[in-house]
Amino acid sequence: MARSTPNPISRHACPACGSSEVVQISGGSVLPAILFPVESDRAADVPARAVRAAACCECQHVFLTDLDPEFSENLYANYYNLYPFKALETLNAFYREPFNRLLPVFCPPGNLSLLEIGCDEVEQMRCFLDQGYRCTAINPGARECGDVRFIDGYYGSTPVTGDFDRIISRFNLEHIVDIDGFFEQLHQNLKADGIAIMQVPNAEHFLHLGVLNMFAHEHPHYFCRKSLAALIFRCGFEVRFLNGVTEPSLICAFGRRTGGSYDPSARIGGLRQVVSEVCAFIGRSDDGVVLYGAGLSASALLYSSDFQARWYDRISIVDDNAVIQGRLMPNTPLTIDRPDDQAFENGKSIILTLSQQYHPAVIRRLRARGVAADIYAISSGGFKAVVSDC
Ligand SMILES: [Zn+2]
The missing domain is CATH 3.40.50.720 (NAD(P)-binding Rossmann-like Domain)
Structure with missing residues (x-):
């Protein structure tokens, strides 16, 4: 989940690839902090704010440009918990199945250490526990539990000790404001031969479907296949697998860049x-x-x-x-x-x-x-x- 830091996202540079070729997207709506229907006693006076976004001409990343840390803090403290399903996206078979299809390739059974970012539920990690993995998870409010070492905090600002064979992040990266801080921490926590797997909503697919609004205040980032790959490359990693543009979510497995420059x-x-x-x-x-x-x-x-x-x-x-x-x-x-x-x-x-x-x-x-x-x-x-x- 996002952390409440000053907004490091510039409206003049793409947070995914770093290009300064960005265009402002016009006509942003004033949207309430939560877009999901809520109980009657919470439905009035929901704080609302204009959504301002930009798109990168280089990698087609879409991102919110005018974030207000106080608004975000209020959103996560008082409204985000009103989503009726815990871990809504990851529980949806539509998103879970493509992720699970990768597991035999990237997460074979064994005595591996795994960190899941943005997770506070043992059940969500069951597939890894069943493989014999030693599991750690970090999420704000996460509580200790026997099978999993839970860390209460925000990845990128709360220190996480140890290095891991696998680092997983499902439907979390699109919430991260300080994406460079996130990847700096990832460099510290991923073993030299480790693999990280990130899953995010696919904005390109979403827009293709004709849904009239894709913006939400809790999502500063709207990845497409190209922008996710660009971000991972810019942050010093190498893509090992990235699924297709026509799928509802993007799943990318990546590791450290191997070898030096290639000069045939x-x-x-x-x-x-x-x-x-x-x-x-x-x-x-x-x-x-x-x-x-x-x-x-x-x-x-x-x-x-x-x-x-x-x-x-x-x-x-x-x-x-x-x-x-x-x-x-x-x-x-x-x-x-x-x-x-x-x-x-x-x-x-x-x-x-x-x-x-x-x-x-x-x-x-x-x-x-x-x-x-x-x-x-x-x-x-x-x-x-x-x-x-x-
Ligand atoms: Zn870009």
Whole structure:
């Protein structure tokens, strides 16, 4: 739920992607603090305020621009509890089922730690408890309970200790005023390999349906698929899953950004360097080499301009895949052999040209068979001798 802080949402910048290309949406209505029908003794004198909103031209995020912290505080203290259904949105099967469909992928059974933001009900967390998870939840007014560690507070301002394998937020992000504070806290609480899953109403779908008003004072944000992805990226995370624009709610699973920048031309240039190194090695290997794996790395060597045809005599190629044994590499006299003892008996150096993931098993097998030859590997680290303790 939102917290009562001064409004950090500028009318001049998109809180999702950060763009300053925003347009003010005209014709906002004066809306009461609660839009749901209420009991007769509460129906009169509900505070009301004009809704002012803007839309981002870059990511199409829609957001309220003229929030009044006092009005919001009054709304949450005195009116939000008048919604007749507890956790209305998450109890609705229409929203719950798409979320539950993701669970086998992102929340498999196990001894994982999980934090749910904006939750104060054990029942809502039952699906995680049943998976064997250790569950924590934070929500204003949440009370301690045996199965779940509840924290009474606002995520982003109330400290939450610990780091978690999974962080869940269902129909909560659209309430958050200080969205940067929220994501800063998320950075502290999500483990390096953790996954966060956020579910929000899909404003694009809502508008498509022709419903005449989508605004409510408790929702400063109206996400579409593009703006949710933009927010997650801007806040330093990487989207792992995000469902479609035509669904009533958006569900996004994300984690920390992995790897550095991706520069394919520099990377391919680096690989050419490795090809030159390996070809130079073959050129020096008068006793010959065995290429283990008739795959793409082997083809890079054989068809490189650094490779000399007179080296065919010093090269043999083996592969574990019976389908290609006995066949030849195109335009060469090189036959693919079985990796049997005969292939290694002459002590030729072995170069692992098959995928890196198979290297440990192949090395173990060779050493277990008593193959004493030097082994080299081509992997993400380049061309290197294998240091084995066998
Ligand atoms: Zn934007």
